[in-house]
Amino acid sequence: MSIALTFCGAAGTVTGSCILVEVPRGDRRPLRFLVDCGMFQGSKTLKELNYGPFPFDAREIEFVLLTHAHIDHSGLLPKLVRDGFGGPIHTTAPTRDLLTFMLPDSAFIQEGEVRRLNRRNAQRGKPEIVPIYTAADADACLDLMRTVAYEAWTRVAEGVRVRFWNAGHILGSASIEVEIAASEAGEPAHRILFSGDIGPEHKLFHPDPDAPQGMDVVVCEGTYGGRTRERVTPEQRRKVLAREVRAALDRRGMMLIPAFAVERTQELLADLALLLHHGELPKVPVFLDSPLAIRATGVFGAHAEDLEDLKHLGEAAFLAPNFHFAETVEQSKAIDRFKGGAIVIAGSGMCEAGRIRHHLKSYLWRPDTTVMLVGYQAPATLGRLLAEGADVVRIQGEEVEVKAAIRQIDVYSGHADGEGITEWIRERLPIRQGLFLVHGEATALAAQREAAIAAGVPADRTFVPELDERVEIPAGGGQIRRALPTAAPGRRLRPETVGGQDWHNDYARLTIALRQALEHAPDDAARKRLLAEMARLLG
Secondary structure (H helix, E strand, O other): OOOEEEEEEEEOOOOOOOEEEEEEOOOOEEEEEEEEOOOOOOOHHHHHHHHHOOOOOHHOOEEOOOOOOHHHOOHHHHHHHHHHOOOOEEEHHHHHHHHHHHHHHHEEEEEEHHHHHHHHHHHHOOOOOOOOHHHHHHHHHOOOOEEOOOOOOOOEEEEEEEEEEEEOOOOOOEEEEEEEEEOOOOOEEEEEEOOOOOOOOHHHHOOOOOOOOOOOOOEEEEEOOOOOOOOOOHHHHHHHHHHHHHHHHOOOOOEEOOOOOOOHHHHHHHHHHHHOOOOOOOOOOEEEOOHHHHHHHHHHHHHHHHHHOOOOOOOHHHOOOEEEEEEOHHHHHHHHHOOOOEEEEEEEOOOOOOHHHHHHHHHHOOOOEEEOOOOOOOOHHHHHHHHOOOOOOOOOOOEEEOOOOEEOOEEEEEOOHHHHHHHHHHOOOOOOEEEEEEEEOOOHHHHHHHHHHOOOOHHHHHOOOOOOOOEEOOOOOOOOEOOOOOOOOOHHHHHHHHOOHHHHHHHHHHHHHHHHHHHHOOOOHHHHHHHHHHHHHHH
16 A cells, blocks of 8 residues: 655745645545645745635645644644645644634734735735635634544544644654554554654753654654754853843843744743843843734743743743833834833744844944844745845835944754754654655755765665655655646746745845945936836836
8 A cells, every 4th residue: 555745845845844645445535645835934935825825625634634833833723724625733732722712813913914905906906816815714723623632543534644743943842753554454554753843952941852753754854954953051142141131231231032923932031031130131121022922922921831941930931020021013013112221032033924023123323223033034024034144124115224233143942953963863764765855955855865865865765855745655665756737727936936035136126226226326327227227128
């Protein structure tokens, strides 16, 4: 019996995690289920996939296995429900609790962005668009959540059972072991392990990632393939944070920290609270400007018994006298009264949405501002453009000069680095049929493939699948067969358009360069010659 995997997301790119699994059932329709159903982030070309149809029929999906709550793994679940899915979504209790806030918040963002875009479209004579999904779709999705415990087998369909293992990435994150029986006697025909996102060793709040060995197939993330991160203790991590904060405050400006609402924000709050308590930082105002992060912090407090560093502190670990939680829009706008000497933590972590964009628009042009990036920045996102040294960026349709100091630290990463991923793979050996590397940029995945081969996975069993690639896995250790659709709808994007910047980014750079050239031209005659030459090229 051969089963099939189709990589419907996070293949050749970091976001949009979604794998379709198909299991034959004799004369009946094959069993079809998903592992994750995440949102694409990055370039506009990539994000447009969120609005398009799924490369499968949502009505035929019988259940979903969800590794964790991050939107690039869970964010299209409401769309799946809107398109006709009605089965259970199996995940851990903390993941369900986080999504109680995260999915409605995502719907709110979709609806707000579409309202603004439709106002512009109306002015330009363009047709209206509809949100990817609505708050009602998010609520319907939450009703389908079914919780599972770590390291306990759960029967999810006839002949299929699963076991969730702590992945050490964020609260509730899991690697998922799937066992598919070959006969009524229950002998396993296929054992597959989906890594989800793997956390680093000695991460705040979580034990080291764990999972079984001796799989037929392993699907593993490779976000930081080829990169080695300095190992730091909690004390060393806090020293790095304290050094950056003190340097920012010495500039007498604002310190802006774009941060993911789940896990990264709570880690920052816990470390800041400790540094302030021990007098290692001045007692400046610290604003958490994210309703979602505020609610997520409550979930962390409720699950404190599951977190290694919070068992006896609970929500108090995230509190200090000078912490201020800005829930309302009015409270968020009031932060602009500060011109310096304050810290603002706001989402999103890649600067693609949320209140951080408002603050960046207000402060990026000030040379006394510091922006500290503390997480992965996907290609073509505003965060990535800042990290790469852009002089001018576009925010909400307006050009903003970047005069702020842009800092980037890697001590809060929720992902294992290249060496950590390689060690995780080594601990899973033997892998009998195939290792598939996903959830990474092309260069990172290529580097991780070489590292996996060096660690003992045969080269002819180590794969880097493309977006929408389908593979057939025979029972009994046979050779994996790969097939890639040649055209839409089966194949939505070619590899060269999946990762990196797209023509929208090129257009933005061109318009900025043209404006700057016109501003610096010596006179109007030179400006007219430049514009005439541009018109000739377009003509």
